[in-house]
Amino acid sequence: MKEHVYTLASKDFQGRETGKEGNFKAADYIAGQLTAYGIPPISGDSDHFQEVSFTTFKWENIQLSVSGEAVEHLKEYIAIPQHFPVQTGPIGISSMVFLGYGIDDEAYSDYEGVDVRGKHLLVYAGEPRDLNDNFRLTGSDSISEWSYDPYYKIEAAKKAGAASLWIIENDFRQMVMYARRELLTGATLMETPEQLDTYLPLVSISPALGQKLAGKKVNKIIRLRDKITKTGKPQHTTIPVDLQLNAVHQIKSTPSVNVLGYIEGSDPDLKDEVVIVSAHFDHLGMRGNDIYFGADDNASGTSAVLEIAQAFAQAKANGQGPKRSVLCMLMTGEEKGLLGSQYYVEHPIFSLEQTVADVNIDMIGRVDEQHADSNYTYVIGADRLSTELHDINEAVNSKYTKLFLDYTFNMDSDPNRFYYRSDHYNFAKNNIPVIFYFSGVHADYHRPSDTPDKIMYEKAETIARLAFHTTWELANRDERIKVNVTGRN
Ligand SMILES: [Zn+2]
Known part of the structure; x- marks a missing residue:
């Protein structure tokens, strides 16, 4: 040994x-x-290797500006290249829909009665509480899958035909800590980069950047959130913004092998x-x-x-x-x-x-x-x-x-x-x-x-x-x- x-x-x-x-x-x-x-090698093979091909994704370039002012990746927002569709050019966004928590559940849906097709959504991370301070979806003090698995919100936004999803993370620093490993490795088992195009652009942002985006509507958004807590009814509003996002991937195919010894x-x-x-x-x-x-x-x-x-x-x-x-x-x-x-x-x-x-x-x-x-x-x-x-x-x-x-x-x-x-x-x-x-x-x-x-x-x-x-x-x-x-x- x-x-x-x-x-x-x-x-x-x-x-x-x-x-x-x-x-x-x-x-x-x-x-x-x-x-x-x-x-010996496994029968029918000439060596001990199982070939494995990875695809690695990095940002060749990631830039975001709000009203012409650049904001810094990992300081105020995160986008993960291996979960982001391959863009061919910059996107400009002139309005967003604030959509509560971005939840679409039988017990509570932010999507109720609103058409968000082609819209850019701004939502809070987590899920609403009720007046007794319980979580609405579970009726208790434990959170539901809508809080711990971002996949649910991404799927809901995709299903509704939204153009992108922006999530305000209360604990943005911790989020960056978790995401760092993914950003460093950037690897997936994807066979073709086109598979990324089934994703929805997802950007996680700091509360400060959320405020900046909301601009004059910041108080309205906070009032709407309180109203969700009080009434249990979904609330939404449209916010004018001036956003430029440029996300350019660097994609590499990385071959490797598992080594097998069969007795x-x-x-x-x-x-x-x-x-x-x-x-x-x-x-x-x-x-x-x-x-x-x-x-x-x-x-x-x-x-x-x-x-x-x-x-x-x-x-x-x-x-x-x-x-x-x-x-x-x-x-x-x-x-x-x-x-x-x-x-x-x-x-x-x-x-x-x-x-x-x-x-x-x-x-x-x-x-x-x-x-x-x-x-x-x-x-x-x-x-x-x-x-x-x-x-x-x-x-x-x-x-x-x-x-x-x-x-x-x-x-x-x-x-x-x-x-x-x-x-x-x-x-x-x-x-x-x-x-x-x-x-x-x-x-x-x-x-x-x-x-x-x-x-x-x-x-x-x-x-x-x-x-x-x-x-x-x-x-x-x-x-x-x-x-x-x-x-x-
Ligand atoms: Zn290990």
Whole structure:
């Protein structure tokens, strides 16, 4: 494992950013290891690669002016290039419709009795409250999907035929923080840029810019909002504006690969069932002259999956191979938004119905602030679709590895949302049981200082052994594990 980590996280691999030379070098290294273990390419293919093509979007130019005065992107407004139709020239806007919260729900609709076809809409983020301070849509103090998922408002505006949607974000700074990652990566799995033209231009703006747009009508808008609260009836008004928006995309196609090592099962009745063991091998690459080595994230998990692949290949060579098939998958594009695993589940090589589970490993070589002792691993997701998977992991751990299993991040309420943040989630979404091994974040996380000398190799090895035993059990027990939990994936 140490050799793998020192190789993958060396200067030569330049941080393994998806689509860059170092990423291909890493893929070649991984495929070379699989070949050395005697694992052949998947039948019908000449290499170990599944080709994945990403499209990356950046702003070549993004400019907005209000009454001839330029306003600054990320200071007063945000537009995300990969969610914005490809424009061929600047758009000028001379009037907008203020439309409350931009909600179109059975319980309350801002679109009621107003034709907004071809209009530019200005709305508030969130949703209205009533006089008892409850949210109107839920009748309680919890928010509805209209508050937490912007997709609903975009869809409603599109359905009504609006020309663009401008959302006033109360917490604009936080919004910028969340959007920064998307802006930095800019990657999607889109096959053609024309697919962007199905989007509606969406611009999120600061409250200050909202005021500027409203101009003389600012008090009227505030009165209308209060009226919505008092009456529960939608309110709208037309605002004259003088806006110029120029949004020019820079679009690039970025090829990369997932690397697959397939060990066919030995039992003719069970070998069509596949257990996946996965880790992403990509990382952040370089910024300026700094190399983001990504030793823990995720050369550590990659090295574990390679060793597990070797163990299964060796068992098979000794005539003791697993009954079910095992697919070792080293994924690309994770740091761009779990894109390699998304590509795999959208273009599976083995049927997803026959996929028993995904055992995913991401960052297992360090100790976080919550633990004084290194003898632990976080276990995430194991009981969310199948209690049997959870039980198997507990049983093999108490028999072989005796790690402290920390379930803190498996709670539905985990504010870090780690369950949603690595490749296993794309399998869980498809109702495939997952187990995610992870040892937590640290000061070097997503920094150039995540280097191989800081990895605790014995700890990483123990977690790799636990992942191996769990995989072995999943691949060899008589009955395939059952999906017996609903509503938590
Ligand atoms: Zn990672």
